[in-house]
Amino acid sequence: MFGQNCNVIAEDEFFMSVALEEATKAASLKEVPVGAVVVCDKKLIARGKNEREEMQTPTAHAEMLALQAAASFQKSWRLEECTLYVTLEPCIMCVGAILQARIRRLVFGCLDPKAGAVRSLYRLCEDTRLNHQLDVAHGILESDCAGILAEFFSCLRETKRAVKERRGGRARLKALDSKSSVP
Numbered sequence: 604m605f606g607q608n609c610n611v612i613a614e615d616e617f618f619m620s621v622a623l624e625e626a627t628k629a630a631s632l633k634e635v636p637v638g639a640v641v642v643c644d645k646k647l648i649a650r651g652k653n654e655r656e657e658m659q660t661p662t663a664h665a666e667m668l669a670l671q672a673a674a675s676f677q678k679s680w681r682l683e684e685c686t687l688y689v690t691l692e693p694c695i696m697c698v699g700a701i702l703q704a705r706i707r708r709l710v711f712g713c714l715d716p717k718a719g720a721v722r723s724l725y726r727l728c729e730d731t732r733l734n735h736q737l738d739v740a741h742g743i744l745e746s747d748c749a750g751i752l753a754e755f756f757s758c759l760r761e762t763k764r765a766v767k768e769r770r771g772g773r774a775r776l777k778a779l780d781s782k783s784s785v786p
């Protein structure tokens with residue numbers, strides 16, 4: 604039994620590391636770094652990364668794109684035998700799609716206290732009023748999943764600050780310039 608659990612953990616970590624690769628790709632394209640993969644019978648069948656900026660579509664979350672790719676690969680909207688791995692706790696929209704797809708198991712990396720609909724704000728995967736419930740595991744490669752987001756947002760803040768400072772600098776120069784041009 605213990606051995607079996609070890610295998611599941613190793614498998615979860617492996618597929619989460621692939622989801623993290625997707626998140627890294629998203630970051631390099633200046634998208635919020637979230638990545639997802641769909642696994643069926645221990646085989647990776649689909650990948651997705653957040654592409655909201657690139658596609659300018661509010662629904663282009665990593666999970667949505669991975670689910671769409673998995674459904675077209677399986678030629679079926681029912682993904683009953685599949686596990687979805689995602690680096691960040693899914694939002695309401697993505698949990699909605701996960702339930703629609705009848706995903707069997709969800710594994711996510713870190714919590715999203717501001718939008719998470721699995722543990723943080725809502726617990727939609729275990730709501731028996733809905734017609735599907737599923738197993739959930741979280742905390743897999745949690746620090747890596749949270750780290751890539753923290754790094755992305757800290758770089759973003761840094762860039763914004765630099766732009767502001769440059770603008771401030773230009774404004775100061777302009778002010779000096781106009782003063783110096785006074786006869």
Ligand code: ZN
Pocket residue numbers: 664666693694695696697698
């Ligand atoms: Zn989402």
